[in-house]
Amino acid sequence: MIRVAMVDDQALFRSGIAMVVGSQPDLEFVGDAEDGAAAVRLVRDTCPDVVLMDVRMPRVDGVTATRELHTAYGKDCPKVLILTTFDLDEAAASAIEAGASGFILKDTQPELLLAAIRAVAEGSQVVAAGATKQLFERFRARATRSPGPEYDRLTQREREILLRAAEGLSNNEIAAAEFLSEATVKTHVSRILAKLQLRDRVQLVVYAYEHGLI
Numbered sequence: 001m002i003r004v005a006m007v008d009d010q011a012l013f014r015s016g017i018a019m020v021v022g023s024q025p026d027l028e029f030v031g032d033a034e035d036g037a038a039a040v041r042l043v044r045d046t047c048p049d050v051v052l053m054d055v056r057m058p059r060v061d062g063v064t065a066t067r068e069l070h071t072a073y074g075k076d077c078p079k080v081l082i083l084t085t086f087d088l089d090e091a092a093a094s095a096i097e098a099g100a101s102g103f104i105l106k107d108t109q110p111e112l113l114l115a116a117i118r119a120v121a122e123g124s125q126v127v128a129a130g131a132t133k134q135l136f137e138r139f140r141a142r143a144t145r146s147p148g149p150e151y152d153r154l155t156q157r158e159r160e161i162l163l164r165a166a167e168g169l170s171n172n173e174i175a176a177a178e179f180l181s182e183a184t185v186k187t188h189v190s191r192i193l194a195k196l197q198l199r200d201r202v203q204l205v206v207y208a209y210e211h212g213l214i
Contacts, residue, residue, distance in 0.1 A: 002121045005048035006032040007039050007065060008083065009057045013106070017052065020110045027117065036065030040072045048078045049121050053100070055084045055091045063095045070099040075199070079120045101202050102126030124170065125202040147211045153195045161188040165201055166208035 004021050006029070008014050014032045021029040031046040033039060036053075037060040043051065051069070055062035062082055070077045082103035084092040092103040101120045104113060116126045154162065164174040171189065175182045189201070198204050208214050 002027050002050060002117065003030045003046070003048045004028065004050050004052065004117060005030050005042055005046050005078075006052040007034075007036055007042065007057070007062070008032070008052070008054040009034050010054075017113075020113065021117070024114060027114070036060030036062060036068075039065040039069055043069060043073065043078060050079045050081055050117050052117075053080050053082050053095070054106075055082050055095055055103070061091065062100075063091055063098050066095050066100050067098040070199075077199075079123075079200070081116060081120045081126060096202060096206065099199065099203075101200055123200050125168070125200070125205055147213065150196050151211070154192060158188055158192050158195070161185065162192050162204065162208065163213060165189060165192075166205045166214055168205070 004027055006014055006017055008017075011034065014034075018029045018032065021027045030048055031042055033042045034057075036057050039051070039053070039060075042048075053062040053066060057065075060068075066080050066082070069080065077099065080095070080100040082092050082095045082100045083106045084103050085106055086092075092100075095103065101123075102116070102125045104116045104126060108116070119126050151159075160178065161174060164177060169177065171182050171185045174180070175185045178185070180188075189204075192198075193200070193204065196204070196207060198207060
């Protein structure tokens, strides 16, 4: 069961999402808050696996709230999926830098939102359709340094898996491309994240772009 919480300043929107999430047998809506200032308390009280976070709120926005969650919970921080109105939102991109696992449009069809929640819970990155290339080009533009000594600790196979994952391939797709089992790919990805001290696949993609590996 995937536990889902939500931070959004629109009560009607929160209610609608709660109904959509609650209709699924593998998802449970565990609580919500109307302001980013309450995000840390919400997570403490409800222990969600995924937090749906509005990027723009009057007092404390989604970028700040995401950063505060990661500061407060570190490796135990739930996955954060940013909700935004625009498919290439600078604030949403900043939220990814702050630790979010991706972003999706607020007017996305319910089935796509549910798929995004499940994907994020499993450790995949989710980026609004049409924004992927532009978003990561932003990170590529900042590529001013080569990988550090942490990259040298990767085996050749792990470097190959890193590039496949950074291209957006799923574990199943990487397994097919590299003639490996999906379980083996999962093991490689876990080791890559540990060696590079990255939280998840989103940070892995950002790492690849920022260090000019793609």
